Amino acid sequence: MNSAAILPSRNEPATIAAVTTAVDTALAEHRSVIVHADSSDTLATADQFTATATRAAKVPLTGLVRGKGAQILAAAHLPDLAGIDAVLIADTDTRGPDPAVYAALLDRVRAGAAIAVADYPRHWDEANLTNHLARPLIAATTGHDVPQPLAGDLVLSRPALDAALRAARALPAELSACVDGYGIDAFLLLTAATAGPIASVRFDQPKQHAGSFAHLAAIYHQAVPVLLHLTRTGKPPPATSDGATAHYRVADRTLESARLSDMLTTLDSFGPYPGGYDEHPWPEPVADAWRAVNSGTPVRDAARQLWPHYLRRVTDWLTRGPRASTRQRAETLAAGHARLCTAVLTPAGARR
Secondary structure, three states, X not given: OOEEEEEEEOOOHHHHHHHHHHHXXXXXXXXXXXXXXXXXXXXXXXXXXXXXXXXXXXXXXOOOOOOHHHHHHHHHOOHHHOOOOEEEEOOOOEOOOOHHHHHHHHHHHHOOOOEEEEEOOEEOOOOHHHHHHHHHHHHHHHOOOOOOOOOOOEEEEHHXXXXXXXXXXXXXXHHHHHHOOOOHHHHHHHHHOOOOOEEEEEOOOOOOEOOOHHHHHHHHHHHHHHHHHHHOOOOOOOOOOOOOOOOOOEEOOOOOHHHHHHHHXXXXXOOOOOOOOOOOOOOHHHXXXXXXXXXXXXXXXXXXXXXXXXXXXXXXXXXXXXXXXXXXXXXXXXXXXXXXXXXXXXXXHHOO
């Protein structure tokens, strides 16, 4: 099987060499290619990539428009990827990248998965969009419970990549702009699901990478419209009678008080919380947004209406988190997951 890798980056000269070397080790193919899709402000990251020795052929793409999705899609259209059977997409801000992680993802696609997604435990203060919204929404509306649906490390089969490229061409302009940004992860996962099975590959160590909290607003407003669009026609799986809930792995760590204060100040800066929050607690507003889209509300409007509810949820989580045990945090996330699965099956008028 011929493999390729796409490394989307922006201003990451400190990590690009290590990621490139780890990816090259994992590919372990005589006929493979690594594409560096770069939108950096300077050539420092591209120069590091070029200077890194690899067995695989290297294709540098520089001067690309900013946007993770735009960079990935630009690389995916290259003739260099013709005939490739599996494409690895790797985060380029990873500290201490492990070739075994990339190799394990490739192996699952070689074994028949349409997409293989890394399942890392996440520190309790991270992955707020994943844990509170993306994972439970995808599970509730499609039946695919993927622990890290927005993982930056994944492998696509050729049919899955082709399905994604076809779907990208058919998107309306407003959603195309979202997929060109942080909406790409949800887009690749949910379009790949139309081409075959999803494999979540479990790893035991938390991923070490640059924090994304500073980009919270951009990530939300690009990813959530894509999530709502691609789950809107999902058929919620029937509720189970055994009371089972999803398992969340929440890695513990101490969050410095100054850091926590900065995070809460950032959340406060986005605006006031909605009235009536307590009457419609999380995750009911997520189910409301999903129903609104199914009733014809534009996805970006639905995402904007959900935004203040999401901010309140994250604020509550971060405020209470330092006092909670690891088990309590995992149970809280699992309970929210179960409530959303029930909420999408419950007509809005039947809610008490």
